[in-house]
Amino acid sequence: MTSIIQALAQMGQDASLQNDSAIEQWLTTTGLDEQLATAIVNKDIITLERQLDVCPDVVCIILTPDEDDDENEDEDDSTEETNQRVVGL
Amino acid sequence: MKASLICVGTGMTLGAHISPITKSYIEQADVVFSLMSTGITERWVEEMHADVRSLQAFYQEGKNRHITYNEMVEAILTEVRLGKSVVTVFYGHPGVFACVSHKAIAQAKLEHYPAHMEAGISAEDCLYADLTIDPGKTGCIHYETSQFMFYHRTIDPAAHLILWQVGLAGDKSLTKFATGKAYRQVLVDLLLTSYPGDHHVILYQAKVLPIDTMRAEKIRLTDLVKAELFMHTTLVIPPSEKMRPNQAILNKLAALDKQEQQTKPRPKLTLVL
Numbered sequence: 006m007t008s009i010i011q012a013l014a015q016m017g018q019d020a021s022l023q024n025d026s027a028i029e030q031w032l033t034t035t036g037l038d039e040q041l042a043t044a045i046v047n048k049d050i051i052t053l054e055r056q057l058d059v060c061p062d063v064v065c066i067i068l069t070p071d072e073d074d075d076e077n078e079d080e081d082d083s084t085e086e087t088n089q090r091v092v093g094l
Numbered sequence: 095m096k097a098s099l100i101c102v103g104t105g106m107t108l109g110a111h112i113s114p115i116t117k118s119y120i121e122q123a124d125v126v127f128s129l130m131s132t133g134i135t136e137r138w139v140e141e142m143h144a145d146v147r148s149l150q151a152f153y154q155e156g157k158n159r160h161i162t163y164n165e166m167v168e169a170i171l172t173e174v175r176l177g178k179s180v181v182t183v184f185y186g187h188p189g190v191f192a193c194v195s196h197k198a199i200a201q202a203k204l205e206h207y208p209a210h211m212e213a214g215i216s217a218e219d220c221l222y223a224d225l226t227i228d229p230g231k232t233g234c235i236h237y238e239t240s241q242f243m244f245y246h247r248t249i250d251p252a253a254h255l256i257l258w259q260v261g262l263a264g265d266k267s268l269t270k271f272a273t274g275k276a277y278r279q280v281l282v283d284l285l286l287t288s289y290p291g292d293h294h295v296i297l298y299q300a301k302v303l304p305i306d307t308m309r310a311e312k313i314r315l316t317d318l319v320k321a322e323l324f325m326h327t328t329l330v331i332p333p334s335e336k337m338r339p340n341q342a343i344l345n346k347l348a349a350l351d352k353q354e355q356q357t358k359p360r361p362k363l364t365l366v367l
Contacts, residue, residue, distance in 0.1 A: 010138050016304035017109020048305040050134070059133025064153040065185065065325050066259060067129060067192040069160060069268055070241035 009041055009053060016045075097177045099170065099202040101188040101195035103214020106300045108135050111215040116183075117142065119212065123181035125173045129166070129194065131185040131326060132302055139183050146183075149194070159268040167198045174207050185302070187216035191238065191258055217328065218256075220300035224308050225330060227254060232333050239263045239329070243281055249288040252338070255331040257281075260297075261323035271325060278319045289334050291316040296330040297323070 012035055016022045022031055025046070032042040044052040054061045100119050105111020120126055120139070126146040130136040140146040149166045173180045182188070188195040189211050202209035218236065222229060233253035239260045241247075249255065257263075262270065264277035292314050299309035313321055318329070 008141075010134070010141050013134070013304055014109035014138060017107050017111075022304075045305055048307070050303065050305070054133055057134060057137055059137050060150070061133055063130065063132050063136065063150060064271060065131035066159065066262065066271070067163075067184070067194055068238055068259065069163070069193060070238050070244055 009037070009045075009057060012037055012041075012045065096179060097174055097207055098179050099174050099182070099198060099207060099209040100180070101182045101184065101199060101209075101211045103184050103186050103188040103212070103216070104130070104135065104139065105215035106186050106217055106220050106302060107306075108138050108303050110304065113212070113214070116212055116214065119181050120183060122179070124178035125180050127166075127170055127173075127180065127182040129182070129184050129192075134303060135185060149182075155271050156269050163194050163197065166194050167201055170194075170198045171201055171205070174202055174209075175205070184214070187214040187219075188212070190216040190218060217258075217300045217326075220308075221256070221298055221328065221330065224300065225296060225298065225310055227330075227332075229254065232337060239281065240265055243284060249285075251288050251335040252333050254333060257329040257331070259325070260318075260329040261325050261327050272323070275319050278323075282316060282318050285315060285331070289315055289331065293334045294332070296332070297321060298328045298330050299324070299326055302326075 012032070016028060022028050029046050032045060035042070037045075041053070041056055043049075044056070051061070100123075102116040102119050104116065105113075120142045123143060124145070126139070126143045127149055128136055128139045128146055129149045130139060136148055136150070147169075149169065152162045152165045152169070154162070170180060170182055182195065182198060184192055184195060186192075195211060199209040199211060221227065227234065233250065234256060235250065235253055236256045236258065237247060239257040240262060242257055243264050244266070260278075260281075261272050263273050263281045265273050294312050295315050295318065297309060297311040297313065301308045309327070311321075315331075
């Protein structure tokens with residue numbers, strides 16, 4: 006039986022699964038739960054997230070605008086102090 | 095593998111972009127850290143290894159991101175110092191618009207541990223394909239949006255201008271996950287010094303899940319203020335002007351060409367009757 010993640014990974018890497026009708030037909034062969042298959046067909050990401058019990062609020066920022074991180078960290082002493090308290094440093 | 099750090103990227107779209115070497119590094123690691131852009135892609139990485147630790151827990155709205163990133167680096171390095179082969183998985187390319195991987199590798203090297211990065215398919219790569227932009231055609235310049243606002247940067251309206259993290263435009267505090275209309279207005283005002291207000295710009299978001307729809311929404315520059323922006327939205331500004339020939343340089347090059355022609359040895363001429 007295919008899991009949701011396995012199904013999504015297969016859809017990402019299989020050239021024959023790059024259109025909606027092919028995906029719909031293929032899903033009937035995977036043994037995937039009907040509700041999940043319907044969520045994939047409907048591109049219903051919220052239902053998939055709920056079924057997987059994953060956090061929908063993920064942060065995807067991995068860059069700061071400063072040229073030199075350390076220098077700028079020193080400049081903003083007040084913010085740093087506040088945040089050190091938050092993280093318990 | 096012992097006491098090492100390798101930073102890898104899964105590419106942007108789940109299942110579609112991950113390279114064989116990245117998959118192999120993940121499978122063979124002692125410990126895997128992940129920094130993915132969705133809960134579903136995070137779960138996908140978790141299914142590749144028994145010990146995957148998400149770095150998401152370090153984020154907190156209101157907390158300075160410098161602190162967050164330093165904590166992430168420290169968590170990664172702690173495991174390396176314990177003698178483990180550590181792999182850190184990022185979405186996209188691990189070294190493009192991602193400071194944690196660069197910081198962690200630099201620190202590991204400083205402590206004499208082997209550390210390197212494997213390339214991945216970045217959002218920038220997807221952007222060129224999805225929007226059919228060839229960066230070599232007229233040139234293409236990329237900035238992190240807030241950096242573009244904080245510093246004097248040169249705008250070339252004859253080239254593509256790509257602004258990343260536009261949803262965080264102007265956040266000097268580094269504590270927010272989004273900024274509002276007033277901040278965006280400052281950005282628009284800055285752009286209006288080089289572009290007409292009705293110039294069409296593109297809001298771009300790459301596909302992360304195979305069931306996602308890529309976003310390529312065309313709007314007028316002035317409408318950016320009220321547009322719906324997310325953390326992963328990128329602003330693409332196509333050229334508004336044609337490239338202007340640099341006549342002074344062209345003249346110099348023409349003179350060089352002429353000089354080269356004159357000094358070239360000529361073939362012996364034979365009169366044919």
